[in-house]
Amino acid sequence: MAKEFDRARVTVVDHPLVKHKLSILRDERTGTKQFRDLVRELARLECYEATRDLPVEPVRITTPLCEMDAERIAGRKLAVIPILRAGLGMVDGVLDLIPAARVGHLGMYRDEVTHEPHEYYAKLPEDIGRRVCLVVDPMLATGGSAAAALQYLRGQGARDIRFLCIVAAPEGLDVVLRADPDVRIFACSVDERLNDDAYIVPGLGDAGDRIFGTR
Numbered sequence: 001m002a003k004e005f006d007r008a009r010v011t012v013v014d015h016p017l018v019k020h021k022l023s024i025l026r027d028e029r030t031g032t033k034q035f036r037d038l039v040r041e042l043a044r045l046e047c048y049e050a051t052r053d054l055p056v057e058p059v060r061i062t063t064p065l066c067e068m069d070a071e072r073i074a075g076r077k078l079a080v081i082p083i084l085r086a087g088l089g090m091v092d093g094v095l096d097l098i099p100a101a102r103v104g105h106l107g108m109y110r111d112e113v114t115h116e117p118h119e120y121y122a123k124l125p126e127d128i129g130r131r132v133c134l135v136v137d138p139m140l141a142t143g144g145s146a147a148a149a150l151q152y153l154r155g156q157g158a159r160d161i162r163f164l165c166i167v168a169a170p171e172g173l174d175v176v177l178r179a180d181p182d183v184r185i186f187a188c189s190v191d192e193r194l195n196d197d198a199y200i201v202p203g204l205g206d207a208g209d210r211i212f213g214t215r
């Protein structure tokens, strides 16, 4: 039976467009260019969902016909923070919708044998505590990388953090949600399980290698 996790803090973005694009993404025949395009498109659709609760404020505008009361986003600044490398593939999808967002970077790789995360780079906007942080990484497997990234960001003062992945494993979701009691997670799919190499099954393989064509 699949591991249980706190579903109240996980949003599965299961729009038909997401399901369709994700099926192509998973297919082993999908090549690098199309894979990269799809990761960007899925990130855009997830970003739309992950920012649904941003507050708006009234603004008076003039259309070509008359004045009217309209609305705009009420001054909340955003940061998109990819976990290197694979998270880079999702950044432009977020920036397509929020072009003024700042971009921070967290370098993290997973040891192939122990599956433990190793941090190798960090550069964040200095006012990270005042920004809504959209942390992006296509894969949440054991949850080790995500939990380490969140711990680092909390230590730097980040408060409102939303983690956007494309495919998650139930085991990893449980780890991350327990490690960080406030994070909200968005995923296009929660898959069945991890295999003995801690790869997500059915998953889509190695996201970084498929985005950058390195294997």
Ligand code: PRP
Pocket (backbone or CB within 6 Å): 083, 084, 085, 086, 087, 108, 109, 110, 111, 115, 117, 137, 138, 139, 140, 141, 142, 143, 144, 145, 146, 172, 198, 207, 208, 209
């Ligand atoms: C992948 C993926 C996540 C991590 C998930 O990155 O992009 O960052 O593994 O696994 P976890 O939940 O078990 O920690 P990887 O370490 O392969 O590095 P890459 O992005 O440079 O390919």
Ligand code: URA
Pocket (backbone or CB within 6 Å): 139, 141, 198, 199, 200, 201, 203, 204, 205, 206, 207, 208
């Ligand atoms: N990293 C990936 O890229 N894919 C997995 O299935 C697990 C970790």
